[in-house]
Amino acid sequence: MPxxxxxxxxxxxxxxxxxxIITMVLRGFWTLGTMEKFEAAMAEAIARVAPRxxxxxxxxxxxxxxxxxxxxxxxxxxxxxxxxxxxxxxTAIVVGTTLNKMQAERVFxxxxxxxxxxxxxxxxxxxxxxxxxxxxx
Numbered sequence: 001m002p003x004x005x006x007x008x009x010x011x012x013x014x015x016x017x018x019x020x021i022i023t024m025v026l027r028g029f030w031t032l033g034t035m036e037k038f039e040a041a042m043a044e045a046i047a048r049v050a051p052r053x054x055x056x057x058x059x060x061x062x063x064x065x066x067x068x069x070x071x072x073x074x075x076x077x078x079x080x081x082x083x084x085x086x087x088x089x090x091t092a093i094v095v096g097t098t099l100n101k102m103q104a105e106r107v108f109x110x111x112x113x114x115x116x117x118x119x120x121x122x123x124x125x126x127x128x129x130x131x132x133x134x135x136x137x
Contacts, residue, residue, distance in 0.1 A: 010034050015045035020053030020089075021126070022046065026065040030072050039079055055089040055133060057126045061119060062104075063096035077107055084110055090129035092122035 011034075012025045022045045030038070049056045068076065084091070091113040095101050104115040112129075116122040 011038050011041070013038075013041050013045050015048045017049050017052050020049060020055070021057040021059060022049055023059045023061075025061045028064065029066045030068055032072060032075065035072050035075050035079075042079075042083075053089075055130070056087075057089050057130065058087070058091040059122060059126060060091070060093045062093055062100070065095075065100075067100075080108065084108070084113065088112065090114070090126045092116060092126050094119050094122050 008027055010026070010028050010030055014023045016023070022042075024042075026038075046056075067073075089112065091108075091110075093104055093108070093113065094116045095104055096117075098117075101115050101117060108115070114122070114125055116125070
């Protein structure tokens with residue numbers, strides 16, 4: 001009998017309070033139920049990180065995140081737009097294709113949000129953004 005590889009969860013969220021960054025990995029095709037769980041997990045992560053670091057960073061590895069059903073896509077966009085209105089720190093989103101990059105850039109035309117195709121570039125931009133935002137001597 002062949003060994004079956006276990007499926008990865010649709011999302012993983014890590015809140016690093018000390019470093020002031022929330023890192024997430026988004027995968028696959030979501031239902032509205034998955035979206036609700038993601039919203040709750042993000043709210044919990046933000047509640048842990050924001051009090052200590054109001055300019056916390058968001059890093060989303062969305063390279064395996066599929067184009068979603070219209071209702072999930074709309075809800076995701078609403079959540080991101082509402083969050084962008086309150087969040088002043090950098091948000092770096094890493095996508096897997098040029099089409100995803102173009103779509104994401106249209107949805108998030110905000111100077112605090114950048115779309116990347118490379119995780120290392122995204123991390124460097126977050127570091128640069130944070131260094132530039134620090135008060136001078």
